[in-house]
Structure formats: structure tokens, C-alpha cells
Amino acid sequence: MNGLPGVILGGDTFCDVFRALYDHRCYWRLTDPDYCVSVMKAAYDGGCRAFDFSFAPVRDMFDTLRRQVDEPVIGLGNPTWLPGPKLHGKHLQYCRDRVVKTIVETRLSPADAALVRDNYRLNNCMVFGYDPAAELLSDADVAAIELDEAVFNARLNELDAADIYFIGGTDADWLFSLGRADILQRMAAIVRGRGKKSILLCHYSSVVLPAADAMGLDVDGYAAPVNIHWSWINTDEGRAAVRKATKPVIAFMAFASGGLNTSLEEAARYLREDCGVSGVLFGTTKPHNARASAQMLRAIYGA
Secondary structure (H helix, E strand, C coil): CCCCCCEEECCHHHCCCCHHHCCHHHCCHHHCHHHHHHHHHHHHHCCCCEEEECCHHHHHHHHHHHHHCCCCCEEEECCCCCCCEEECCEEHHHHHHHHHHHHHHHCCCHHHHHHHHHHHHHHCHHHHCCCCCCCCCCHHHHHHCEECHHHHHHHHHHCCCCCEEEEECHHHHHHHHCCCCHHHHHHHHHHHHCCCEEEEECCCHHHHHHHHHHHCCCCCEEEEEECCCCECCCHHHHHHHHHHCCCCEEEECCCCCHHHCCCHHHHHHHHHHCCCCCEEEECCCCHHHHHHHHHHHHHHHCC
């Protein structure tokens, strides 16, 4: 329909950087590449034909799967961890405290700033955690942020099995919030120059998606966290941004709620029918869950 897959198995559960954030009971199984491939294969058996990977070891697992299966599969490279934006030679993600402090204190509305200070920085620290005592960025600091293109190209090369690349991640949240979306435009141009599609991945949906639409960011779609219970920064505005987006939106963290353990299909239909989402990127640690979730999502979203 829009050239993007409707069902994608996420690869973060299989990588060293993010594995510990998921099912601790499966942690040691998830250090075994053969086990990880078995989860991917179960998703394939359930109808999933698209697989996300952020690092070379998971890319290798995808290559193994690709050799084992009969039908073509799509690789989505996700180089959003340390992808190249830097401040004074330091990865922007290593300047997190100063960046988020600056955004909260100088870029957000008073209501959203209070929401981050009083709730998100404590309960969603992976996305919003920061030190209130951190030093603010100056205007000169913001102007000095630049893209290390050698680093970005190296990350793309690491994930060279990809047919589509995600760009942005937390860097997209921060760069849009700080008024430096020009760096994302350059990243999109580099991907386009390789003859590949790109998807802007963000977390601050209510901030990033309207701004990306307004500037005509040269990407093929968006990926945003949207859930039947929440979306960021402001819940209502986040969902509205997804509904209004002029490009297809893939939902991630779609099932990240304990209350959804017995209602995944309800959540998937809500995202499709109420939010207009075109696809879902889901994660799991067990083969039987991968197969069942893929079957359910394919019935709703297609391949």
C-alpha cells in the first residue's frame, strides 16, 4: 500500500546493548544466536517478512534467517545508537543531561515541562531522564552541533543487509526540539544517495511529527511510540500527530503495557482504526509469542 512493511519484528531483544531491558528470565537464551534466529523464524512462520536490527551481530542473525527461508524478507537497519550527531566532538547521546535539561527548561510548554519533571524523568528515564542540576546548552552550543558523516556512514555500512534504514532515534527528538532538524535532512539525503528508503524514528511524537511534515523531511515514513494507553510527549497531542501525519506511521512500543497481556489484538486494531497506523514493530523473546503475534498483526496490517 505505502511501500513499507506492516509487520516488523524488532531486534533489540537480541543485542547486547538493549537485551537487559526485556525479559530477564530469557536473558541467557537471548545470548545464543541460534535461539534468537529461532524466534525470528517463528515470526516468519506467522507471516512476518520484515526484521529490524541495530548492530552487526543481529544483522548476521537476519542473514542466517534469510538463507533459511523460501520467501524474500526485508531488513530494516536501525543505526540510531550513536549515529553521528556530535557536540564539540562528543556524541550527542553522551550529552544527554544537558540536552534534555535545555529542552525541558527552554523549549517545552509549561504543562509539558511539568509532565517531564514530575513524571517522565522518574518513570520513563530511558527517554526523559535527566539531571535537573545539569548545565543548559548555550545558543552557541546548539549551533555547534554537527553530523560526523564518517560515523554515520560507518553505522550504515555495519547494517548493509538493510533494504530500509531508520534514522534519528533520540537524536531526532533532540535535534527537532533544538531547531537543528537540518542534520536529519542531511542524514536522509545520505540514505537516499545509497538508493535506500528511510524512516524517521522518534519518541517525542507531538513535537517531531508535525515539524517533520512542515519541513518536508525527505523520508518515506515515520516510526513513533503510540500505545492504546499513552503516547509522548503529551498523550492527546501525540496521538493527534500520528493521525495527522502526511506519511505512513509505524508504531513501536505498541504493546508496552502490562494491561495489554490479554488484549494485543484490541490494541493493534485501535492503532489501525483510531490512529491510522500503517504497521507495527513488535518485540518478543519467545518463539510461540513471535508466531502468534505475527499471525495476528498480519491479519490486521498485511505483510
